Amino acid sequence: MEANILNSKDEKGRTPLHCAASIGYLEGVRFLGRRLMDSHRKDHCGNFPFHYASSKGHIDIVKELLRHCPDSMELRNSSDQNILHDAARCGEDNLVKYFLKKAEFQMLINQKDNRGNTPLHLAKMYHHHKVVDLFTFDRRTNLKVLNDRGMTSLDISESTLETSASDHGVSLCYTCFYHITDDDDFGYHNQGTSFFYLVC
Incomplete structure (x- = not known):
């Protein structure tokens, strides 16, 4: 019973x-x-x-x-999503941080779901900026992974912003700035990327 x-x-x-x-x-x-x-x-x-x-x-x-x-x-x-996909999609930055700190979860970082999206793709899609930062500054994250639409996580960000700007009748300009760091303590990419978007 x-x-x-x-x-x-x-x-x-x-x-x-x-x-x-x-x-x-x-x-x-x-x-x-x-x-x-x-x-x-x-x-x-x-x-x-x-x-x-x-x-x-x-x-x-x-x-x-x-x-x-x-x-x-x-x-x-x-949807062929692992637990890191879920945490990233829902913006649970504390849990994402926990997963990234534990070596046993590292195989999940760049895994794709059934649409080819990694956890970072999903964080970008749902505008979870803290989660995006956690992945972006972790050197194990592959920023060049393409989903089934042939888009990297950066492409998703640009596409979303361009659509939003178009809806408001403005054009969008953006400039990429690269920072170089050798500080392994922070786990940064050797070439990290940040974006400043300007409405023209």
């Missing part, structure tokens, strides 16, 4: 573990983690509990899920 309740699903295919992870209920996640034989259950959108925790920025839940299922970090949803 208990097993049936713990593995029950609602109309969206979410289990109690999905719900506990989503709201950041740490004790609930611990309780369920000790009793569930399989925590790798998808909802109807293909999301695992780990994705719910990542999209809400619940670092303590992420740590607890990893403790029970260390291989969960590699799980992907129906």
Whole structure:
């Protein structure tokens, strides 16, 4: 009876573990983690509990899920997105920072989803500037990765701004400035990029 309740699903295919992870209920996640034989259950959108925790920025839940299922970090949803994609898309900069500090998550940094977008692409699309900065100044981030539309994360930024400017009846000029640094302590790219946009 208990097993049936713990593995029950609602109309969206979410289990109690999905719900506990989503709201950041740490004790609930611990309780369920000790009793569930399989925590790798998808909802109807293909999301695992780990994705719910990542999209809400619940670092303590992420740590607890990893403790029970260390291989969960590699799980992907129906959009072929990993947990770093989710954190970046939702603007959870503290969680992104946590992932980037841990070497075991580095394989997620440049992974593509089913549309070829990396976590940085998604952060740019959803205008999460703090997250964009975290990726941009991490030298492991490949800024030249193309998505399925043949766009880098920079292209997405330019396209979005040009569309916005066009909607307001103005033209947009931009200048790229490059900074050179050898300071490995900050993990900067040897050639970082910042953009100053001017309305002409």
